[in-house]
Amino acid sequence: AHAIMFALEGIPAVYIHSFLGTLNDQAAVAETGHNRSINRHRWDYHKLALALADDTSIHAQIFQGMCHLLKVRRRQPAFHPNATQFTLHLGDSVFAFWRQSMDRQQSIFAINNISNQEQIVPLSEINLIGTDNWTDLISGELYSDQRAELVLRPYQVIWLTNRWSHE
Known part of the structure; x- marks a missing residue:
C-alpha cells in the first residue's frame, strides 16, 4: 500500500507506526477501553x-x-509532486x-498487483517506447523484450x- 502511495502524484505522508512496522496494541485497547489506542x-x-x-x-x-522506496522515489524526476500522472486500465x-517528468525525459509506470494471486501483464499493453531500455526501479530488473510479459507475484x-x- 505504501509503494502505491509513494508513486502517486503529490507528497506522501507516512504515519510513524507504519514506518516502524508497529503491531496493533491490543493490550492498550483493553487497558484504556479506547479503540484508538490500538x-x-x-x-x-x-x-x-535494538529492533531496528x-x-x-x-x-x-x-x-x-x-x-x-523513499530513496528511489526522491531521485526520480517523474515522481516530482507536479509531474504528470495518468491511470492505466490493466485489469x-x-x-x-x-x-512523466516535467521535462518529459523520464516515464515511470507504477504497476501494482492488488490481489492475492499472480497476475500477468503483457508489456505491449503498457505502451512502452520501443527504443528505450526499461528497468524496475525497485528490484533493478531489466525489461528489454517488449513482447514479454510481466508476471506479478501477489501484491x-x-x-x-x-x-x-x-x-
Missing part, C-alpha cells in the same frame, strides 16, 4: 533501536524497505498509472522506468 504504541527508545538494528526483525525489514486486479509492485536517476 495504534498509539509508545516505543521505548532502546527497544526500538536487528535485520531479522519485522520492524527493521519494514523500515529498510520503506527507506529504500481489475492490477492498479497502474503512468508518471507485487513494479516501478518501470526508461531513465534511472542514481544521483
Whole structure:
C-alpha cells in the first residue's frame, strides 16, 4: 500500500507506526477501553533501536524497505509532486498509472498487483517506447523484450522506468 502511495502524484505522508512496522496494541485497547489506542504504541527508545538494528526483525525489514522506496522515489524526476500522472486500465486486479517528468525525459509506470494471486501483464499493453531500455526501479530488473510479459507475484509492485536517476 505504501509503494502505491509513494508513486502517486503529490507528497506522501507516512504515519510513524507504519514506518516502524508497529503491531496493533491490543493490550492498550483493553487497558484504556479506547479503540484508538490500538495504534498509539509508545516505543521505548532502546527497544526500538535494538529492533531496528536487528535485520531479522519485522520492524527493521519494514523500515529498510520503506527507506529504500523513499530513496528511489526522491531521485526520480517523474515522481516530482507536479509531474504528470495518468491511470492505466490493466485489469481489475492490477492498479497502474503512468508518471512523466516535467521535462518529459523520464516515464515511470507504477504497476501494482492488488490481489492475492499472480497476475500477468503483457508489456505491449503498457505502451512502452520501443527504443528505450526499461528497468524496475525497485528490484533493478531489466525489461528489454517488449513482447514479454510481466508476471506479478501477489501484491507485487513494479516501478518501470526508461531513465534511472542514481544521483
